[in-house]
Amino acid sequence: MQTAAIAYRVADFLKQHPPFEFMDIADLVALVARGRVKFHEADEYICWQSAPHAPWFYVIQQGSVSLWDESVNPPTLRDIRGAGDSIGLERFNGVRASLFSVKATSDVVLYALDAAAFEPLLQRYPRAARFVVAYSAVTADYEAPGERSYPHQIFLSDLLRDRVPLHCPASTPIQEAARLLHEAGAQAIALTRAGELDAILTAGDLLNWVAAGAENPRQPALNIVSSESVTVSPSTLVSDCVLAMAEAGAHTAAITDDGSPQSALQRIITIPSLTPAFGDHPVAILREIASARDVETLRALNERARSWILDNLSAPSAADWLASFSDFVNRSIVRRLLDLLELSQARQSWCFYGGAGRQELLTSVAPSIAIIGDAPAAPGLESALSGCGYLSVEPPAAATLDEWKDRFSGWIRDPIRKEMYRSRPFFDLRPVNGPRQAFSDLETHLRAELAAGHGFLQLLANDCLASLPPLTFFRDLVVEESGEVTDRFRLESSALQPLADVARVFSLAAGKPLGASTRSRLEAAGRLLQSQDNIFQEAADTMSVMLFHQARAGLRLRTSGAEVPLPMLSRHDRQVLKSGFRSIHQLLEFTASWEWLEAV
Secondary structure, eight states: OOSHHHHHHHHHHHTTSTTGGGSOHHHHHHHHHTOEEEEEOTTOEEEOTTOBOOSEEEEEEESOEEEEETTSSSOEEEEEEOTTOEESGGGGGTOOBOSSEEEESSOEEEEEEEHHHHHHHHHHOHHHHHHHHTTTSOOSOOOOTTSOOOTTTOBHHHHSTTOOOOEEETTSBHHHHHHHHHHHTOSEEEEEETTEEEEEEEHHHHHHHHHTTOOOTTSBGGGGOOSOOOEEOTTOBHHHHHHHHHHHTOSEEEEESSSSTTSOEEEEEETGGGGGGOSSOHHHHHHHHHTOOSHHHHHHHHHHHHHHHHHTOOSHHHHHHHHHHHHHHHHHHHHHHHHHTTOOOTTOEEEEETTTTTTOOOSSBOOEEEEESSSOOOTTHHHHHHHTTOBSOOOOEEEOHHHHHHHHHHHHHSTTTTTGGGSGGGGGOEEEESOSHHHHHHHHHHHHHHHTOTTHHHHHHHHHTTOOOOSEEETTEEEOTTSOEESEEOHIIIIIHHHHHHHHHHHHHTTOOSSOOHHHHHHHHHHHSGGGHHHHHHHHHHHHHHHHHHHHHHHHHTSOOSSEEGGGSOHHHHHHHHHHHHHHHHHHHHHHTOGGGGTO
């Protein structure tokens, strides 16, 4: 690199690839000026596993290299990299030696760049720093800076700074409370008792009271409050507040000093007050679903909800709370359909299973439904779900409680002949409507069967090893472990499925058989097996990354998101996903060791 012209040509090349694309050209020219060009012939080693880092790190200008794990016998291929990819970036994440041996698979031209000169640039360019982190670990929060803030990033205290709460004693007559609301132009008023929050009276409560006959306007306003109070602290995220309101079926919430009803009231939150954080009202969508008159209205609301989810899907870190909101949408639609179809029978317990049971459906795929009850028929439900815009609608799995108990006993006691591998999604069963006693009885039965042993967990864990993530992305192709090459990333079968399957095994082993998300199951396993917490935490972050990409592809293309076309994945996306592949491999290897069974 002897002339300024050459330095600019190299800088122009770097500018086309991350992390250099996030840097100013002047800084790149200065970096290149301290570097050199290196050439390696095919099969020549560029660096060796566990060797200390050289003063340089490398960017491939042409050719390709392979990364090998030589700590195992025989050595295992871990990655393939080509033009624009970097070698040795992990050093900037605190890794003191080369993670893998790197060998040229063809004649290779490398740009060797001074590591000491590059490191200060990571402080100056946060987007570049986030890309570099992805070379060593899964990162679930890498949206571009400067974009608008999203609900999972905004605290209520920042959103509602200048709103003064309207309040009066809980014994205040309805007529007086209505006057206070009218004069203030407010939607809600806090009802207090001895200085503590007792309830929140809304304009909707007053309308309901009037519609019912408006009897005794001198009675305490507390008597006509229709929903329980939701209290949160100022440091609560907007996303968590929305979920708490949705869970309680409340149209308002109160901010108190410490989040409890006993501490001082600071603000009252109504649906309109959340508007600045959203392009739509997520709680309003749920309210409209609950009162929808027909399937056509539900379809429009379902599409509106999916559009809103896509708009707020800013980063993998948003996927978890949006998955919970999507679950509220699915539950609300199913409950409304049951009412419209007159299927809400008290003797039936309606459940979700599979991805819906784990609260991991962000796309328009229909939730898988199981019915526990003596009269499990559900005429018209499939066509109604299709009419609501859902994809891949399946008939409900229906049986009596005793029949469900027999099925689970068969899967656990005789998993091979009963084809348990086809029934794993039923171990994600979660009640969503109707009485819960039948579900509780089934869960108690399942715990007793698991406690009896039968070698079920070993077989279930072994089945998890059948699905492996790809080896890498290379030249706009997916390279599978088998050597197969394709232009589509089979995200669901090769990434989401092994994560969900392994998490289910650890949850069953811990005696918590049903109704939990993959992320919560992995985090619980990390707390149980603390020496391996890093494996489970990385796997949990990987799950968020995979859900993000499935949702983004599925919502944009109106598909299930099971497969993602590679053009939808940026270089940064691919690097984070590749780190996720390593995380899944580590989790599978640990699961296969069986040592963890003694600690559970």
